[in-house]
Amino acid sequence: MNVIGHSQNLEKLQSALQSSMRSFIFCGPDGVGKHQVARHVARMFNCQNVVDDLSKINKSCDCIFCSRFKHGYTEGIRDFQLSLKSQRAIDFIRTEILGRLGERVPDVRRYFVILNDYQWLSSRAEDLLLKPLEEIRETTFILITNQLEKARRTIKSRSIIFRFQTLSNSELFEIVTPPASFDEDVIQRVYTCAEGSAGKVQRYFDPKVISLYDSIAFPSRGEQKKFSDILKELREEESGELKYTKVSFILDMWKLFLFERVLEGIYDKKYFYAYEKKVKRLSQSINLLREDKGSWFVIDVFIRFWFLFLTSYAEKSSIN
Numbered sequence: 001m002n003v004i005g006h007s008q009n010l011e012k013l014q015s016a017l018q019s020s021m022r023s024f025i026f027c028g029p030d031g032v033g034k035h036q037v038a039r040h041v042a043r044m045f046n047c048q049n050v051v052d053d054l055s056k057i058n059k060s061c062d063c064i065f066c067s068r069f070k071h072g073y074t075e076g077i078r079d080f081q082l083s084l085k086s087q088r089a090i091d092f093i094r095t096e097i098l099g100r101l102g103e104r105v106p107d108v109r110r111y112f113v114i115l116n117d118y119q120w121l122s123s124r125a126e127d128l129l130l131k132p133l134e135e136i137r138e139t140t141f142i143l144i145t146n147q148l149e150k151a152r153r154t155i156k157s158r159s160i161i162f163r164f165q166t167l168s169n170s171e172l173f174e175i176v177t178p179p180a181s182f183d184e185d186v187i188q189r190v191y192t193c194a195e196g197s198a199g200k201v202q203r204y205f206d207p208k209v210i211s212l213y214d215s216i217a218f219p220s221r222g223e224q225k226k227f228s229d230i231l232k233e234l235r236e237e238e239s240g241e242l243k244y245t246k247v248s249f250i251l252d253m254w255k256l257f258l259f260e261r262v263l264e265g266i267y268d269k270k271y272f273y274a275y276e277k278k279v280k281r282l283s284q285s286i287n288l289l290r291e292d293k294g295s296w297f298v299i300d301v302f303i304r305f306w307f308l309f310l311t312s313y314a315e316k317s318s319i320n
């Protein structure tokens with residue numbers, strides 16, 4: 001997949017990667033391409049043909065490194081998704097990251113460690129990174145976060161910060177091709193509702209989301225379901241456990257549905273905004289709970305409570 005947009009950040013990265021700094025923070029909303037840029041930058045700085053030139057980031061290359069990279073070869077570029085509880089995160093940083101910094105792999109010119117969802121790392125785990133960020137010359141760290149304010153000041157002061165902006169609708173269109181079954185006006189609404197996040201557009205266009213969405217938004221295409229029934233189905237699918245990704249997926253889908261109703265004049269705009277605010281608070285609370293002491297049991301109970309509230313709220317807010 002190509003890198004779309006972010007040209008200013010790519011320019012800034014070009015010189016940053018040639019400097020002596022070895023820690024970069026990519027911050028910005030989810031789904032705008034931070035991870036995509038990180039992976040391609042790591043590839044480019046190991047490519048055997050287009051040496052270190054980020055203006056050629058989308059040029060296809062069949063050198064040994066790029067071909068292996070395309071097929072999932074990730075030695076030398078270590079890419080981690082963080083969603084660990086405090087103690088596990090500390091062990092993980094010690095063994096998986098710090099313990100393996102000295103490993104050498106043939107054909108790798110520059111080593112990268114990419115940490116996704118860095119905002120979930122506890123302060124104690126972050127502290128373990130301080131020394132390596134400053135002293136390790138052979139490895140470049142890319143810390144990806146949607147909440148820059150949560151990173152420790154000492155980490156920020158040792159890093160170059162790159163702020164990623166949301167994408168324009170035409171950029172989104174370049175990244176995600178809408179399914180043929182969607183009407184043009186619905187597609188436009190999806191892009192608007194995604195607020196510049198390609199990740200969200202992808203989620204809205206997921207066949208499973210489309211079928212769920214159809215069943216609540218277009219009763220004529222099938223039996224109309226209540227939001228609460230959909231939640232129940234999802235929960236059964238997950239054998240009783242409601243996962244965070246499912247939660248955000250449902251919240252987004254419901255938002256899309258409300259948005260459409262607002263445009264059609266069925267719902268009052270003020271309910272949509274009120275809903276948005278509540279969803280934002282819900283996500284913040286989930287993130288807080290996920291930090292050091294949040295147990296999944298508490299999160300699950302908390303989410304269920306909020307869903308009950310939101311469901312009754314949204315059902316009541318219909319103008320009809």
Ligand SMILES: [Zn+2]
Nearest residue numbers: 047061063066
């Ligand atoms: Zn190459």
